[in-house]
Structure formats: structure tokens, C-alpha cells
Amino acid sequence: MLINVPETVVADALRGMAAAHPELTVDVENRVIVRRDAPVADKVALVSGGGSGHEPLHGGFVGPGMLSAACPGEVFTSPVPDQMVRAAAAVDSGKGVLFVVKNYTGDVLNFDMAAELAEDEGIQVAKVLVDDDVAVTDSLYTAGRRGTGATLFVEKIAGAAADAGAPLERVEAIARRVNENSRSLGVALSACTTPAKGSPTFELPSGELELGVGIHGEPGRERRAMMTSREIADFAVDAVLEDLRPRNPVLLLVNGMGATPLLELYGFHAEVQRVLAERNVVVAGVLVGNYVTSLDMAGASVTLCQIDEELLRLWDAPVRTPGLRWGM
Amino acid sequence: MLINVPETVVADALRGMAAAHPELTVDVENRVIVRRDAPVADKVALVSGGGSGHEPLHGGFVGPGMLSAACPGEVFTSPVPDQMVRAAAAVDSGKGVLFVVKNYTGDVLNFDMAAELAEDEGIQVAKVLVDDDVAVTDSLYTAGRRGTGATLFVEKIAGAAADAGAPLERVEAIARRVNENSRSLGVALSACTTPAKGSPTFELPSGELELGVGIHGEPGRERRAMMTSREIADFAVDAVLEDLRPRNPVLLLVNGMGATPLLELYGFHAEVQRVLAERNVVVAGVLVGNYVTSLDMAGASVTLCQIDEELLRLWDAPVRTPGLRWGM
Amino acid sequence: MHDVLDVLDGDFFRRWLTTAASAVDREADRLTELDSAIGDADHGANLRRGFAAVTEALDGSDATAPGALLALAGRQLISKVGGASGPLYGTLLRTTGKTLGDAGEVSREELAQALRAGVDAVAKLGGAAPGDKTMLDALIPAVDALPASFEAARDAADKGAEATIPLQARKGRASYLGERSIGHQDPGATSSALLFTALAEAAGGAV
Amino acid sequence: MHDVLDVLDGDFFRRWLTTAASAVDREADRLTELDSAIGDADHGANLRRGFAAVTEALDGSDATAPGALLALAGRQLISKVGGASGPLYGTLLRTTGKTLGDAGEVSREELAQALRAGVDAVAKLGGAAPGDKTMLDALIPAVDALPASFEAARDAADKGAEATIPLQARKGRASYLGERSIGHQDPGATSSALLFTALAEAAGGAV
Ligand SMILES: Nc1ncnc2c1ncn2[C@@H]1O[C@H](COP(=O)(O)OP(=O)(O)O)[C@@H](O)[C@H]1O
Ligand SMILES: Nc1ncnc2c1ncn2[C@@H]1O[C@H](COP(=O)(O)OP(=O)(O)O)[C@@H](O)[C@H]1O
Ligand SMILES: [Mg+2]
Ligand SMILES: [Mg+2]
Numbered sequence A, B: 001m002l003i004n005v006p007e008t009v010v011a012d013a014l015r016g017m018a019a020a021h022p023e024l025t026v027d028v029e030n031r032v033i034v035r036r037d038a039p040v041a042d043k044v045a046l047v048s049g050g051g052s053g054h055e056p057l058h059g060g061f062v063g064p065g066m067l068s069a070a071c072p073g074e075v076f077t078s079p080v081p082d083q084m085v086r087a088a089a090a091v092d093s094g095k096g097v098l099f100v101v102k103n104y105t106g107d108v109l110n111f112d113m114a115a116e117l118a119e120d121e122g123i124q125v126a127k128v129l130v131d132d133d134v135a136v137t138d139s140l141y142t143a144g145r146r147g148t149g150a151t152l153f154v155e156k157i158a159g160a161a162a163d164a165g166a167p168l169e170r171v172e173a174i175a176r177r178v179n180e181n182s183r184s185l186g187v188a189l190s191a192c193t194t195p196a197k198g199s200p201t202f203e204l205p206s207g208e209l210e211l212g213v214g215i216h217g218e219p220g221r222e223r224r225a226m227m228t229s230r231e232i233a234d235f236a237v238d239a240v241l242e243d244l245r246p247r248n249p250v251l252l253l254v255n256g257m258g259a260t261p262l263l264e265l266y267g268f269h270a271e272v273q274r275v276l277a278e279r280n281v282v283v284a285g286v287l288v289g290n291y292v293t294s295l296d297m298a299g300a301s302v303t304l305c306q307i308d309e310e311l312l313r314l315w316d317a318p319v320r321t322p323g324l325r326w327g328m
Numbered sequence C, D: 001m002h003d004v005l006d007v008l009d010g011d012f013f014r015r016w017l018t019t020a021a022s023a024v025d026r027e028a029d030r031l032t033e034l035d036s037a038i039g040d041a042d043h044g045a046n047l048r049r050g051f052a053a054v055t056e057a058l059d060g061s062d063a064t065a066p067g068a069l070l071a072l073a074g075r076q077l078i079s080k081v082g083g084a085s086g087p088l089y090g091t092l093l094r095t096t097g098k099t100l101g102d103a104g105e106v107s108r109e110e111l112a113q114a115l116r117a118g119v120d121a122v123a124k125l126g127g128a129a130p131g132d133k134t135m136l137d138a139l140i141p142a143v144d145a146l147p148a149s150f151e152a153a154r155d156a157a158d159k160g161a162e163a164t165i166p167l168q169a170r171k172g173r174a175s176y177l178g179e180r181s182i183g184h185q186d187p188g189a190t191s192s193a194l195l196f197t198a199l200a201e202a203a204g205g206a207v
């Protein structure tokens, strides 16, 4: 690993991010990444965060049209309430703050505590839980579906709504609508290695793949012998469609897990488009790249979001962040 | 690997790229990626290309302010003259075409042949060779320094000059100036695996690293036991500075080889900035990310380019490509 | 063998927490190993970071009341750990501490009662039930046994942690594994057992 | 043993090229293996792709003149291979073909002369000298020996290829290895030897 010691990985990365992105205010000590122009007068603010190791999520999505602030935790570990409260205080213009929370026990508990503390400080807080991963089927007997690729859709679209001046309840409702209409499935071709552990977090013999993997290398539905890009696309798209049963059109995210070359990811995207066409699904917008990663895991995930005119307009609205940029 | 069969990897990727980027015209059969609005009247055109497996280079750098077209070869294999001639014909407005060629025997020979053929067809062609890799020291007894990270600087800055309406000789001279003032050094923490071979292209025991690696996994200056991010930054920056001996200010590219998590790359960038500050080098512009990759190789490279006011202005000029975008 | 101590003062609680911190530090790799089997391989690092902060906070504080010391430790865990275990262990200690109030000394029975309130708060916050393969499966039997003796609590926690092996997880990350979570000891239950081992050690009992 | 053939017609050249194509296909993994030791692990795939295109082009062409057939093959290699070997082998065959002109039959001596022109063009294009550890180290001795016999050319090419093992590369990717290139056989010299083995085979010589 290209690190100094595991203990300083997140702080080192934040220093490096600060030096690369003068348009962000990076508080390395307190681990909060904020838009330099925050708080933006009369606008609802969006705060997200989660364990590190998924970059560019979330810090790379801070900027006009998307997040107001992000709180990076230790690698694969939810951030702590102090960070979230600090972030909320830094970005609140008085119009309130939406917490975008991926559905993991740690994230949920810490953001819940933070919401209480922030409200004690007079900040109006709403929360939206992202839980799009169809690999977790039996959500009654689990911590529920995990938050993965749809987080990008929620942050982008709700960010655009906030940017357009929508009030907190409206931004929250839109975020919720995006999440409810999004589903993902991820596939790992190799495990990832966390700095703290220094060896792969799970055993995945080469020549096998894990279908339905989570973004921390959590196991999925099943392990199989290696499949072709075509077969993986069939499996992933069908798993998502079966759960979502979307009306047309949809947004599509073909996301790399970190170590899959862009060359392979584009090829996989071609296969995903093929299945979608075969299933008569109309794609209104698409993103291919490494956006919600799992350190050095090889693999990819597919996220679909059923949209309407309003959501598509918000998706297309300008955004300017280190990780996602268009229209400005 | 997330592929179908090795033989279709490049074609599959091009289909996926076409579906992701409607702003590009992707000729999958003939392997040429062209700006949709080409030829742009009265502007010099830039054509580059090389083996695939380095994405987003070059195809991801096609667009306003950068390349007019790119020719992707097979993985790690130079494209063929037919592609380059076709690309040149598609983008030439009558003002001529600059070929940006990384210094590898294959690329040089194929672009040379293409230049002859294109000139036979009445297209005015100039060439610039990118050879920035300081790992190759003894260039009298080798094929010469390899073209690596500086390619991005050359394509961006010469692209901006072309965009501003400079004539071919001027665009060529600027490209040459950028190359002459750029140096790089790369470090591999793991080898990469090509689809055709299916196993790592070279042996790199875990716990060792290759200093001065090339972007196809070509070996470097020496192999050592694993070093910290800090030590690697010291080594890479000093190797580059020793060869370049730049006047202030410089542009800095901290480039990921493909499988190094952005989290680690940002941390490495912090160390690179530290050494540069210690050496009194002033950084006027910086880019951190996966831009000139080597499939799934873990590692990073450092490129410095000594600039002046003109080059900095061209660097800062707007660019809109899948892989690099600002100002528009 | 019966407990050495029955009146527990601030020194005792400091001893407990620093003993727990050493145990967590020593066993961090094992906790992470367990968490890598059915979680995300960070439980050891999480608690090590948290308890290091607890030790530092204790050193910097002149609090002597048991309740204040536990609440301080709980706040540190909440502020420094993150993940699932940070808020849960933080809530455990904070609620226990608050329940003890500002008495300068407490009895083992009072501690047991306060810990029960702490464990209830953990159950409420995390929504887990006994048998869900979480820290509760060590905490609940330990608290049940504490009125008997520190050693009994320690042994019950150990047994509870071991008894998570055949269980299928229904909460936390391990739940995503479904049946594949069976056959592995829960990392959180294991760290809970460490806390009760440290408690018995602080009380001078056999370890 | 002397050569079976001394008058070489279009059929002979078609046989040479398709035999070469099969040999390249059969030995592609070995060529890639050699290229992975001191290059970028694609030489086998490169030539397999190129010679498959050559075979297809020959099938689709009714050319019969040796020169035309070689030039056609050379153009295919240039258009389909890429890398260093594409232009180099393409130039070899194209120049050889052009030198042969449009005669319907050529002698072995004429072929040897034309190949020498082809090899010179390769040397000029790539700028390599004998001993630089490239395909030239097999091509030059083979062409030198061809006036004697096809078998002599084949053996000289084999020997030339093997003799690249102790050399330090000064051209192509392998040159980046410096001294570390010593001890490995050059992939391009190896594929050149395959071409001359195919030539001897096409001539009906012992293989
Ligand atoms: N809902 C819950 N209720 C009680 N304990 C839980 C719950 N979820 C997880 N845990 C405990 O937390 C432990 C994992 O802690 P840790 O690894 O530090 O956090 P994370 O799962 O966020 O990485 C599990 O082993 C389990 O004992
Ligand atoms: N300048 C040169 N002159 C002659 N032959 C060369 C030269 N450079 C490389 N070669 C030959 O090309 C071979 C490599 O071909 P190949 O692997 O197909 O291309 P690349 O090196 O572009 O991947 C080398 O083994 C060597 O024999
Ligand atoms: Mg965790
Ligand atoms: Mg090659």
C-alpha cells in the first residue's frame, strides 16, 4: 500500500486533498470537508459522510450543485457525531441541513446522535437513508439493504434541488424519492485490502467472483466461478430490474470498485447497455467510472434509478465538484 | 478480469465509451475516437493514440481544448497507421494536424508511417515526441526516455493553443516546449495483468516495489523492499528534480497507475507537496488522479512541468473531455 | 473464591478502564481478525483508537466519581470510535455512568444495576435482541451474573461470546452474511468479554 | 541434403506465409512469454493477429506473383499488428515483395537478394544494429545463409535467435531493462526464426 502508517491514512489523504482542491475547505484535524463558500445564503445544505475508502464519495462530491460538506471516517468506519455536527454548523444558512446517510448500522447510529446534537444547537436537520443494494434480500432479518451506488444519485439530485432553492422538506422528499427508485448490485473479482489489516478483508480465490458484494467487501448472494463480462451484466441488471421493476426512463451508473481498469469498465458498460436494451429499458442518463469505490477491490456495480422529468432536470443541472462536474 | 475474451477487449470498451459519451464519435470498427464537431474550422487538430490500457489517456482526452481525435491500439500495443490516417482525415480543417506520440518504438514507427501516408493525402502533419520518463537514464543505449505522464500536459496545453487558433508550427513548438520542460518518475507496488496474458506481466513479490517503472510494467531503475509513502515521494521527486532542475513555478501531476485507491493517492500527494516545499519548488497547478494508467497496476507517478506565463495560461484555459474538464 | 472488593471507588473505575484499554490494545488484532471473517476488519482498530482516547482523557481529568469517569469514557468512545461499536459502547458507558450519578463510591450491586441500564440503552439504540449475534450476547449474561461476583460476570461474558459462534447474525454487518455468519464468534461480543475480564482483573480476581 | 525447390512460384509463397501463420499461431504463447520477460507480453498476440489477417487476405486475393503476395502480406501486417513488430515485419515483407517485382517465379538467390533489401529496410526503419538484441540478430544471419540453402537459413536464424540470450538489448522495450535484459532470448528474433523455419518447411525441407 502507498501509505505511511495505517493510523495516518485519512489525515494524510485530507492534507493531499486540501492541496489539490483550493475550492474546498478541508479541516484535517476535525475531518470535515466544506465548500469554501459555505454557508450559502438561503439555501438548504447537504451533509454526508461515511467510512473512508470509497473515494471520490463523499468528499469528492462537495461543491456547487451537490454536497455542502462531507465527513470522512476512518477507513470503512462511520465518522463520529462530532464531525457531523461541526459540518452542519459550518454549512447551515438557517434553512436547515439534510443528512444523507448510507444504511449501515454505524452510519445510522452516528448520524442519529449527530442529528440530536445539531438540533440541540438550533440547527434544523432532516435525514435520508440510502438503501439500494438488492444483494441483501432478507431485510427483516438483517440490518436492511446497504447504501451503495444510489448515494451518488441522491447527493447529485437532492444537491441540485437545494441549489435551486427548495426548502428542507422538499429536498428531503426528493432525496427519498431518488432512493426509493434506485437499486444496485455489485460484483467483486478480488477482495480489497484495508490499511489497518494489511491483507485482503475476505478470501476470494482468483478465478472466482462474489456476486452481490458490498462496498466494504461484505459478502453477497453467492460465490461463483469466474463469469464473462456479458454474463455478469446479465446477472447484475436482471437482479436490479427484478427488484426495481422500473418504468422508463432510468439513470444508469456503471461504477468501478477501484482496481478495475476503465478499459474493462467501459466494456462492461457495453454489456450492461445490451441487456438493458434487450429488456426494453430506456436510459436517459449514464455515468461510467470509479465513483463509489472499495479501495483496491476489482469489480463493478450497476445502479439504476427510475426517474421522471423533474428528477432528470435536477440530474442534468450543473454540478462542480472534484469528482463530478458538468454544466459549469 | 471483467472481460469477455481478450480479443474483443478494445472493441467492447469502445462500444461502452460510445454509449457513455454522446459528445464523441466513436468508430468502433476502425478504432478512432473523434470530437463530434470535428473538423473545427480554421483550427489546428491534435491526434494522439497509443496502446490501450492507459485510460482515460488518450480517448478520454478528446474534446474541446484538448485532443481532436485518439487512436486506441490493442492493449499495450501501438495503434496502426490506418487508424492515424483516418483520424487525421476526420479532424483536419486544412490547418494541419499535430501527432502527439509517446516515445516507444512501436508508436514512433507507426506514427511515422501514418505521417507519410497522411501527407500523401494532402494533410499537413507535424509530430511531437513525448519522452519524459527519467527512469531511463542511458538513452544512448536504449530506445530513449519513455513517454508517460507528461503526455497529459502536452495534450492539454497544445490543445489549448490549437483552440486559441495558433498555427501548426506554433502548436508544435508549444508541445515540444512542454515536453522538454517535463519529467516523470513512476513507482509500481504491484504488476499489471493484460487480458491477453491473463497473469501479471512481471514478477513483483508483495512487499517489494519497482522504482522507475514504465506504464506497461517495463522495469525501472531498481527494486526495493516496500517503502513508505513519504520515502517514495522523496525518491520520486528528487529523481525528477535532479533531471529537470526546474525554475519556478511548475505544474504537478500525481498520477495513479490504476489500482491505487484515491485515498492513498491523495496521501501520497501530500508527501509530494511536502518534498517540493522542502526543495523550494513552487507549484502553480496540480492534478491528482488516475490519468495515465497501467491497467490494474498499483502505484503512482510524479510529473513536473516547468512553466511560464504563457504555458500556465494555456493550462488554465477551458477544457471539456470525459477525463479532464474545467472552465466550461 | 469471592470478590476482593465490594466498595468501588474512582480508583477502581480508573483501573478498570485502563486495564480494559490494555486488553483491547493487546487483543486488537484478534478482534480485527474476527471482524474480517464476518464484518469489515476494523473492530480491533476501532476500539484501540477509542480506548487510547479514553486513557488520555482519564489522565487529563481529575474526576473521581465512578459515574463521571464512566460518562467521560463513554463520551470519548462516541467521539473517537465511529462505526457501530462507537455509539453502542459509548452509550453503554455513558448510560451506566449517568445512572451511577455522582456518588464517590458504589457497590458491586449498584454497578450491576447501572450496567443493566447501560445494556438496555444499547439494546434500544441498536434494536438488537439476545441471540442476534451481537455484543448483547455477552453483555446481558455478564450483567445478569455480576450480582454473584466479578468472576461470574467475566465467565458469563466469555461463555456468551463463545455461544455466538453457532448463531446466525441478524444485526450489524455480519447479518449480510446470512447463514454464512454461522461458525464465527462475534467480534463485539468478544470485546465485551474483554471488558468483563478487565473488570474482574481490576477487582483483583483471578484472570 | 539439398533444397527440394529452386524455382519458387506463387504457390510456394502462399505455402510459406500460411505455414508461417500456423507456426506463429502455435508458438504465440511462447513468444508472449519471452516478451513478458523483457518486454510487454504481447508479441505472440500481435503476430497471431497479424498473420491471421495475412491468411485471410491471401484467401481473398487471386494474386500469383511472389512479389505481390509478399507485399500484400506486408501491408496486412502494417495495418493489423501495431507495436514495434508490425511496421518492422510489414516493412520486411513489403520491401522484399517490391524488390521481387512482378515476376511469376523467382529463384532462391533472387529471394535471398530481395530479403536482404527487406532486412536493410528493417534496419533503417528501426535504427538497430546487429548485436542490439532484436529481430535483426536472426534475420541477418538467415539471409546471409539463404544462398546456401533453405535449411542453412533456418539453422542460422535459430542460432541467431539463441545467440540473443547473452546480449544486452539496445533497442525496443527490452532496452529499458539495461543489464537485466541479459539472459533472455529476444521475442522478435525468435519469431524471425519461426519465419525461416516455415520457409524451409514450405520448401519441403526437414523440419
Ligand atoms: N445493532 C446492533 N446492536 C448491538 N450490537 C451491534 C449492532 N450492530 C453491530 N453490533 C456489534 O458491533 C460489532 C462490530 O463493531 P465494529 O466492527 O467496530 O463496527 P462496524 O460494524 O461499523 O465496522 C459487531 O460485532 C456487533 O457485536
Ligand atoms: N528498433 C528495432 N529494430 C528492430 N527490431 C526491433 C526494434 N525494436 C523492437 N524490435 C523487435 O520487436 C520485438 C518486439 O515486438 P512486439 O512485442 O510485437 O512490439 P512491442 O515492443 O511494441 O510490444 C522485439 O523483440 C525486437 O525483436
Ligand atoms: Mg467498520
Ligand atoms: Mg506492445
Ligand SMILES: [Mg+2]
Pocket (backbone or CB within 6 Å): C035, C039, C040, C041, C042, C043, C083
Ligand atoms: Mg467492523
Ligand SMILES: [Mg+2]
Pocket (backbone or CB within 6 Å): D035, D039, D040, D041, D042, D043, D083
Ligand atoms: Mg511487446
